Amino acid sequence: EMAVFDVLNNTDIFPKLIYRDDNCNSFLQENVMPPNDLEGGNRFSASFSFYRDFYLSAFEIFDAYNIFPRDLNACCNTIVKGKYARIIDFGQYYFYSDDEKPEMQKQGAELLRQILADVRSARKRFRKRQKREKLSRDKDREENKPDFLGSEDTHEHGSNFMVARDEKSFKNKKLSGNSSPSFAPEEISATFHNLGKDPAMDTAELFYGDYFWGKLGPDDPPLAVQTFEGHNWNVKVDGEIVKSVVIMKKDGENQIFII
DSSP, X not given: OHHHHHXXXXXXXXXXXXXXXTTXXXXXXXXXXXXXXXXXXXXXXXXXXXXXXXXXXXHHHHHHTTEEOTTOOSSSSEEEETTEEEEOOOTTOEEOOTTTHHHHHHHHHHHHHHHHHHHHHHHHHHHHHHHHHHHHHHHHHHHTOOOOBOOSOOEESSSEEOXXXXXXXXXXXXXXXXXXXXXXXXXXXXXXXXXXXXXXXXXXXXXXXXXXXXXXXTTSOOEEEEEOTTOEEEEEETTEXXXXXXXXXXXXXXXXXXX
């Protein structure tokens, strides 16, 4: 394993070697587990092509240095969190001679084929788990749906949407001795559309603040809403905010947001 660290120094694929002591065969390497990662297990949420290219790059390095990664797999010896992936644990790796290379290349190709097959299965399992979790979240949101002040108009775009309004904006203002006309801010039309260019946005959802508004995946219809200046709209993936928009009057009466 100490010898392997000498050549596997691409830190986009492998952990960084921080310290090494040959006398006592000890070393200190980068902790490649993302900080604050509270979810156990690998998360294969990126596209298959991303993981294919990741492992292909690793095997090109193995081939260049006559290394056979005997126990490499997509389950335990690779840390995967979406588009973050690192290969760890080189203890069973084998340096082979040039005479062994043809046979080792065949075994390496078979190992790579098996790993990519496992990646396909892992992505399917992860997507099924996502769907189950989303169904559970959608049910909870529907049961705890907040009461918005709405206009009489209901805007339809695949499902009914209520116009979110700020209650204070619609209270009549009183001037001393005189009552002023009721004040209402100008409505702004906003449309949110997922063009499907970023696989990381495949499970995107739109929120008004923290309130679920609708699904915003590439196969979902654009979400058109009537909103007002100062309203905050968030796009979340797996419960995390990835994009945030504050509606501004200066940007016009009709605004389009593309992800």
